Amino acid sequence: MPDPFKQLHDAMDQFATERDWDQFHSPKNLAMALTVEAAELQECFQWFTEEQSKELDEKQLSAVRDEIADVQLYLIRLAGKLKVDIEQACWEKMDKNAEKYPAEQVKGSAQKYTSYQKHNV
Amino acid sequence: MPDPFKQLHDAMDQFATERDWDQFHSPKNLAMALTVEAAELQECFQWFTEEQSKELDEKQLSAVRDEIADVQLYLIRLAGKLKVDIEQACWEKMDKNAEKYPAEQVKGSAQKYTSYQKHNV
Amino acid sequence: MPDPFKQLHDAMDQFATERDWDQFHSPKNLAMALTVEAAELQECFQWFTEEQSKELDEKQLSAVRDEIADVQLYLIRLAGKLKVDIEQACWEKMDKNAEKYPAEQVKGSAQKYTSYQKHNV
Amino acid sequence: MPDPFKQLHDAMDQFATERDWDQFHSPKNLAMALTVEAAELQECFQWFTEEQSKELDEKQLSAVRDEIADVQLYLIRLAGKLKVDIEQACWEKMDKNAEKYPAEQVKGSAQKYTSYQKHNV
Numbered sequence: 352m353p354d355p356f357k358q359l360h361d362a363m364d365q366f367a368t369e370r371d372w373d374q375f376h377s378p379k380n381l382a383m384a385l386t387v388e389a390a391e392l393q394e395c396f397q398w399f400t401e402e403q404s405k406e407l408d409e410k411q412l413s414a415v416r417d418e419i420a421d422v423q424l425y426l427i428r429l430a431g432k433l434k435v436d437i438e439q440a441c442w443e444k445m446d447k448n449a450e451k452y453p454a455e456q457v458k459g460s461a462q463k464y465t466s467y468q469k470h471n472v
Numbered sequence: 473m474p475d476p477f478k479q480l481h482d483a484m485d486q487f488a489t490e491r492d493w494d495q496f497h498s499p500k501n502l503a504m505a506l507t508v509e510a511a512e513l514q515e516c517f518q519w520f521t522e523e524q525s526k527e528l529d530e531k532q533l534s535a536v537r538d539e540i541a542d543v544q545l546y547l548i549r550l551a552g553k554l555k556v557d558i559e560q561a562c563w564e565k566m567d568k569n570a571e572k573y574p575a576e577q578v579k580g581s582a583q584k585y586t587s588y589q590k591h592n593v
Numbered sequence: 594m595p596d597p598f599k600q601l602h603d604a605m606d607q608f609a610t611e612r613d614w615d616q617f618h619s620p621k622n623l624a625m626a627l628t629v630e631a632a633e634l635q636e637c638f639q640w641f642t643e644e645q646s647k648e649l650d651e652k653q654l655s656a657v658r659d660e661i662a663d664v665q666l667y668l669i670r671l672a673g674k675l676k677v678d679i680e681q682a683c684w685e686k687m688d689k690n691a692e693k694y695p696a697e698q699v700k701g702s703a704q705k706y707t708s709y710q711k712h713n714v
Numbered sequence: 715m716p717d718p719f720k721q722l723h724d725a726m727d728q729f730a731t732e733r734d735w736d737q738f739h740s741p742k743n744l745a746m747a748l749t750v751e752a753a754e755l756q757e758c759f760q761w762f763t764e765e766q767s768k769e770l771d772e773k774q775l776s777a778v779r780d781e782i783a784d785v786q787l788y789l790i791r792l793a794g795k796l797k798v799d800i801e802q803a804c805w806e807k808m809d810k811n812a813e814k815y816p817a818e819q820v821k822g823s824a825q826k827y828t829s830y831q832k833h834n835v
Contacts, residue, residue: 355477355559362566369575375761378536379517379525382510383760385543386628389503389510390753392550396500397746398738400643404500407554415499416556420565422506422547423558426540429513433528435537437544438476444541445483454490496640504639507749511632518625519617522763597719597801604808611817620778621759621767624752627785631745631752634792638742646742649796657741658798662807664748664789665800668782671755675770677779679786680718686783687725696732 392418502550513539623671634660744792755781
């Protein structure tokens with residue numbers, strides 16, 4: 352199977368080139384656009400309870416799905432500009448996290464979880 | 473080649489289960505965490521000019537790489553909770569974008585680009 | 594009583610001038626910094642339930658207080674650069690909201706609230 | 715002159731009460747809404763150069779003005795729920811910043827500025 356990150360990267364590259372939009376895509380600008388899309392994704396959930404956020408209806412899920420795609424597409428575009436291999440970066444980050452937070456020490460602890468998040472920045 | 477989205481999803485699922493952290497991972501909370509990570513990624517660039525953002529040194533790039541991974545990992549986790557196929561969602565979103573913004577009509581136009589972004593929310 | 598917005602504005606202006614940091618404070622960069630601070634404020638709450646977010650302990654509240662200040666200070670700085678009168682802008686926005694969402698029509702309706710939010714962008 | 719923070723707080727409180735929307739306004743949810751509004755404000759600038767962001771036309775400025783108001787209003791609402799005095803919090807945060815970053819040591823240094831930002835989270 353071909354690498355989906357590479358396929359999506361190449362398709363977006365072509366899309367931007369055909370429209371001459373590459374000029375807007377500095378890493379700084381792409382990082383801004385990524386945050387904006389993440390906020391739009393978050394907005395879908397902001398007045399829901401946590402329980403409601405697990406039980407989206409078809410229309411809500413469709414909107415969320417589009418926003419997930421927008422975040423993913425800008426992330427691939429940004430990573431491409433910086434020649435970062437997303438998949439490789441993820442595996443290495445997971446290794447770091449596993450080393451820093453041994454399961455036996457942090458299990459079931461909300462405090463350790465918050466601390467994990469704090470140090471995970 | 474195995475699907476990297478699925479592999480990363482399964483690894484994160486195991487990671488959270490081993491630490492009993494699944495209880496924190498409602499879609500609402502994951503969407504919040506995703507935005508926070510996107511903002512941390514953006515923070516790496518905020519005082520740089522656009523040109524500087526293209527020429528990161530090794531240390532800066534390493535920090536950016538970790539933040540890209542954090543965004544990707546939370547996105548995969550969120551999509552998994554909602555049973556959204558990220559790759560499929562991306563292809564469908566790209567089709568929508570291509571239909572809405574025909575290359576011959578919008579080429580090289582910053583205004584059309586901004587309008588594209590406005591309607592792309 | 595002196596205008597707190599103006600006093601804080603002037604104090605920040607002096608602070609940046611004394612450090613020669615005005616060069617970094619384009620509206621674009623300040624808007625980025627503002628979002629980053631808002632995300633840090635949000636991060637204080639992200640693994641809490643809604644109920645827990647209402648009952649912060651002293652240490653948590655102190656952290657939240659500092660983040661609220663950071664958001665406010667960047668907002669004042671950004672508005673100053675654009676010569677926007679924040680207080681005036683708030684009153685005018687509230688008038689728009691009141692006109693668009695008559696109390697008798699939307700009372701107690703979560704759907705109307707979500708719709709209100711949607712149109713309130 | 716009456717305190718603008720208090721006046722705006724009271725007006726928003728009445729607005730929410732008349733619509734029975736207080737039920738949605740947990741600190742957690744308000745912090746989410748605040749970030750979303752900050753991202754919308756940022757979106758106004760994301761494809762502009764820094765120079766362009768300084769020279770908004772009337773229509774752009776009007777949009778920015780409304781977003782600034784939205785951020786301010788949610789910040790006041792959030793602070794009110796937590797009984798945080800925004801103005802007081804700002805002055806105390808500025809004192810902390812002044813102590814940590816003596817003007818004579820950091821003047822004109824972008825690196826010190828970035829470090830200032832890093833420690834200013």
